[in-house]
Amino acid sequence: MSNTLSPTNPQNLTPRRIGACNWIGLKTLIEKEIGRFMNVYMQTLIAPIVTLMLFFAVFTLSFKQHIAEGMGMTAMEFLAPGLLMMTMIQNAFSNPSSSLIIAKIQGNIVDILMPPLAAWEVLTGLVVGALTRCLLIGILGYAAMNLIVPLPVASIWHILVFGLLGNLMLAALGIMAGLWAEKFDHMATVTNFIVTPLTFLSGTFYALSALPDEWQKIALFNPFFYMIDGFRAGFIGHAEVSETTGLAALVMLDVLLLIGAWAMLKTGYKTKS
Secondary structure (H helix, E strand, C coil): CCCCCECCECCCCCCCCECCECHHHHHHHHHHHHHHHHCCHHHHHHHHHHHHHHHHHHHHHHCCHHHHCCCCCCHHHHHHHHHHHHHHHHHHHHHHHHHHHHHHHHCCCHHHHCCCCCHHHHHHHHHHHHHHHHHHHHHHHHHHHHCCCCCCCCCHHHHHHHHHHHHHHHHHHHHHHHHHCCCHHHHHHHHHHHHHHHHHCCCCCCCHHHCCHHHHHHHCCCHHHHHHHHHHHHHHCCCCCCHHHHHHHHHHHHHHHHHHHHHHHHHCCCCCC
């Protein structure tokens, strides 16, 4: 092994890695991501809950009981899980995307590039930070809505699995968007033309059966529909489509997006000159 000193490692120190993972570096990155959104918790945690409750109040007052006809539930019980999931996935996207775009614009992206972290370790740190934020929002949001209407829990397994797969998908998409974007206008493009439309057309505010037959078929091509439908089923005990189909679609997309995010980090896409 060469003893030549490196400009970035003047003492020729080998970073401590336990096994195949730099656990110290990974732990530090996760703490950095969590600390970043906790330092401005009024904006990253409380504000989404306030928005969630405003949506809940407005749509509950606007919609009548017919939204859930034939399902044996009230409109509030139907709306609540979808709104909660919608809020979580939007924040799953914004957490890593904003972290990366701010770091690139401010020039401190080197804080991620310089440490001895493999691409998969950086990916893991960003994803864990996003999922932690979503978990806190999910808990706080459920508690807030439960004060208004008691929300049943039919299957905790559905809630956890579809919640994890949905937020994992948006976290991976957020990482890819953050790496691709060069300014906030680019990020707004992804949010306004991909995330927001797919979210609002996901069945959060309406039952699939309320759509015309042609639109029902189109809705099945929206991956956001499957995460909302599966997550809601965990509360109301009723899914509008096959849960196996939803799981398969989400797992496949999660794998593809995570591989894409890893490849962009591995190659230094728009982060290394």
